[in-house]
Amino acid sequence: MSQFETFQHRHGMGSARTKVISVTSGKGGxxxxxxxxxxxxSFAxxxxxxxxxDGDLGMANVDIMFGIRPERTIHDIVSGExxxxxxLVEVSKNITLxxxxxGVFDLQSLSVFQKQALLDQVSALGSQYDVMLIDTAPGIADNVLYLNSAAQHICVVVTPEPASITDSYALIKVLNQRYRETRFSIICNEVKDEADGQALFERLDSVARxxxxxxxxxxxxxxxxxVLRQATRQQQLVGKSHPEAASARAISKLAQGFKGYEPQVECKGSLQFFWEQLVGLA
Ligand SMILES: Nc1ncnc2c1ncn2[C@@H]1O[C@H](COP(=O)(O)OP(=O)(O)OP(=O)(O)O)[C@@H](O)[C@H]1O
Ligand SMILES: [Mg+2]
Incomplete structure (x- = not known):
């Protein structure tokens, strides 16, 4: 095996590569x-x-969205239980949470031996998933930055609220300055229409540029x-209860947008790489 192949092997970069996408924001909610x-x-x-x-302890967690109550969390891994x-919990067909x-951040406090054991378990998962989505907490706390920097694609969600725009800018700036991140995908949420979304993107993009x-x-x-707001209130996913709703269709389109992003040769991005970063072994 050449040095590069060994590297590819170690980082799970074979054919079974998992796309690791974080969804983050400067401002909460x-x-x-x-x-x-x-x-x-939509991917499923x-x-x-x-x-x-689920890397957040926000008001509405991913588990609630899927109407489940997990018995265990990453905390149980950290405590060795x-x-x-x-x-892992299967929350819907083809979706595991x-x-x-x-608890995600406590993984760093595992012993080297425990970290290695966890990474071996991640390795075993390696080829089972096509996409990993990470829901982060909002803001620029070290932990949030860290979680984003380990992902292959960083998606920043921004709304037309002035505070959301300035906080998005601040998040992008620190991720660039501290973690040398240079590419970000922007999702404009709570806009009036497509033109409004484009305009919001232009505003952020022009300042960033x-x-x-x-x-x-x-x-x-x-x-x-x-319809989305109402679905959330009823602890339902709009994509399930109202797949024809404007928001549900728009979010499906976002997922389609990743099709063009076939990663070139890069070390950053595999599932293994992500977990190595997360536990602090990389
Ligand atoms: N496009 C939309 N149209 C209507 N309501 C929306 C839309 N997007 C989000 N919401 C509503 O905004 C609220 C916040 O959404 P959500 O919990 O997904 O945000 P978040 O960024 O995860 O929040 P947090 O930072 O607290 O984790 C929810 O009540 C949700 O239903
Ligand atoms: Mg949230």
């Missing part, structure tokens, strides 16, 4: 969990196997939709 959950549904409907990591496989919450060396891609937008 902008729609991350709604987007992650419905996007997962195409026959993709999806793994969701469960293996990764025991923490890792209930994480703040002026002051930062980053490249922003417009992944798409999701309109403000009372």
């Amino acid at each position: 902008v729609g991350k969990t709604s987007i992650v959950s419905n996007m997962a549904l 409907r195409e026959g993709k196997r999806v793994l969701i990591l 469960a293996s990764l496989a025991e923490v 890792i209930p994480g919450g703040s 002026k002051f930062l060396y980053v490249s922003l891609d417009y992944l798409g937008s999701v309109p403000t939709d009372p």
Whole structure:
């Protein structure tokens, strides 16, 4: 095996590569969990196997969106009471959830031996998932930045609210300055229509281009939709209860947007790489 092949092997970069996508935001309550959950549904409907990591302890967690109550979380891995496989919950056809919450960051406190054991379990998962979606907490806390920097694609959710725009800019700026991230996909949520979404993207993009060396891609937008809001209130996924709703269709389109993103040769992005970063072994 050449050095490169060994590297590819170690990082799970064979044919069975998992796309690792984080969905994040500067400001809270902008729609991350709604987007992650419905996007997962959309990928799953195409026959993709999806793994969701809930990296947030927000108001509406991913588990609630899918109407389940997980018995175990990553905390049980940290305390040595469960293996990764025991923490995984199938929340819908082709969708598996890792209930994480703040426990995600405690993984760094595992011993080297425990970390290696966990990574071996991740390795065993390797080829089972096509996509991993990470729902992060909002803001620029170290832990959030860290989770994003380990992902292959970073999607920043922004709404037309001025605070959301400035906080998105701040998040992109620190991810660039501290973690050398240069590419971000932007999702414009709670817009009036497509033109409104485009305009919002342009606003963020023009400031970023002026002051930062980053490249922003417009992944798409999701309109403000009372049907989505109502579904959330009833702890339902709009993509399940009302697949024809404007928001549900828009979120499906976002998922389609990843088709063009076939990764080139890159070390960042595999499931294995993500977990190595997460536990701090990389
Ligand atoms: N496109 C939309 N149209 C209408 N309501 C929306 C839309 N997107 C999100 N919401 C509503 O906004 C609220 C916040 O959404 P969500 O919980 O997905 O945001 P979040 O970014 O995950 O929040 P947090 O930062 O607290 O984790 C929810 O009540 C949700 O139903
Ligand atoms: Mg959330």
